[in-house]
Amino acid sequence: MLRYLSVRIFSSAIVIFGVVSIIFVLARLVGDPVLLMVEPGTTQQDMAEMRTALGLDRPILEQYASFVVGAFHGDFGDSVRQSTPAFDLVMDRLPATLLLTASALGFAVVGALILGILSALYRGSIIDRLANALALFGQSIPNFWLAMMLILFLSSTMRLLPSAGYGTVQHLIMPTLALGLFSLARLTRLVRSELLETLSQDYVRTARAKGVGPVAIVVRHALGNVAIPMITLIAVDFGALMGGAVVTETVFAWPGVGRLMIQAIGQRDFPVIQAGAFVIATLVVVTSLITDLAYALVNPKIRYA
Template identity: 45%
Template sequence: MTGFILRRLGESLLAVWGVVTIVFFVTRVLGDPAALLLPIGASPADIAQLRSQLGLDQPLIVQYGQFLLHAVQGDFGMSFQHSRPAMQVVLERLPATALLAFTAIAFGLIIGGIAGSVAALKRGRAIELVVMAVALLGQATPVFWLGIMLILFFGVNMGWLPTGGYGSWQNLVLPAFTLAVFVSASIARLLRSSMLEILKEDYIRTAKAKGLLRSTVFFWHVARNALIPVVTMTAILTGELLGGSVVTETVFSWPGIGRLIIQAIEAKDFPVIQAGITLIATIFVLINFLVDLLYGILDPRIRARR
């Protein structure tokens, strides 16, 4: 087990390092940060002075080494736009993103879990076709289009809910529902497929032959085993949503990490871009690392394969 943990930890750290490295070099490829930050027509002397202040006059390999050293400490420099530590600016947006993500995941699990179970247990009937058609539509619908339609109907036409902003549960409803549609559709389709596979297993037929109640067979044998791939899907979706749902946060003016990164890109605020993407990668990798550990504990075969 120790070897499995160390191996997965090493892979996780390598993944974060790869993302951090890519972010560093991409921001350099986009152009000279000093020239981009100064107004058009700035003199070479002004550009050279700013390059010196930002440490951009040093060799690239030296800049990279210093960047990694500071990144390990969570120091990505001062935000050009906010005049505060970049990571502090990003972390201030994390609660809003987390609230939106966990609300969407919770609703998605409830709706998707019920829909997927019904579709599996009612296989071959009209209700299965309806559930799967709706789930497919939910996965295929563009998030930005759904968000705009919800704003127009519930916010503009009906006036029931605010069209954007942050601060009350009413502001949370539309963006959370927008994300929950995709989450629930993904969960429903995966759970149905997983449950249908479990229902074919010999131990399910054995349990039924023993005269166990249908509810007992469903909850203790079918549902428990069918949830394993759902856990993986949920972890992936949670990591993605915690990384900031850029489109949804932008459409609803939700002050999360995704919207912050878009604003930083527009303002050429490279420290915030680097801090934001690094935090997103770390969250995503950490969640997947914890899921792998859970799998390794529950199923020794996974440890053996990995």
């Protein structure tokens, strides 16, 4: 177990380092941030002095070496625009992103369990058809389009919810629906298919013959078989939700890491882009590691080599 954990931690560190290194290169393909910072009429000498102050006049390999050393110590430099440590800016926005991601994931998991169980127990019924239709709809609709439709209907037309902002439960509802519907659809289909396969097994038919009720059958016998594939898909969806939060936060003006990175890309703020990529990559990799370890808790027969 310890050997497996050591190898996974080492490989996770390599993945994080690789992601941040790729972001380092891609960020510099966006363009020169000095061109966005200067006023009309600024001389070339003044622009050169600004590049020197930002360290952008050095060779790219020297910039990369400085970046790696700083990142190893948790220092990603200061924001080009705000003159504040980039890592601190990202960490200030992280709670909002985690709140939105957790809310969307909770909505998806709870909704999928309810719909998946009902759909499997009442196969072919109106409930099953509605659940399948919702799953198809959720996997077909882009979250940015759904976000705009929610704003148009629930905010502009019905006046039920605020169109954007942060701070109350009302502000959280529409971003949660827009971000979590895709995961809800995928998880619903997974729960339904796994339960249908399990409910067709001989031991389940034996339990029914003994008079065990459908709820007890699902809870005692069926849900255990759904746990491992569901945990796997939840871990995958966590990374997808963190990525999808970039669009959702922008549409709803949600003050999270995703919106901060979109602003940083537009401003060519390299330190903030790199710090944001590091934090998101770390969260996704750590979640993957925790998921691998959770398998043994769900199924004690699993051993790590």
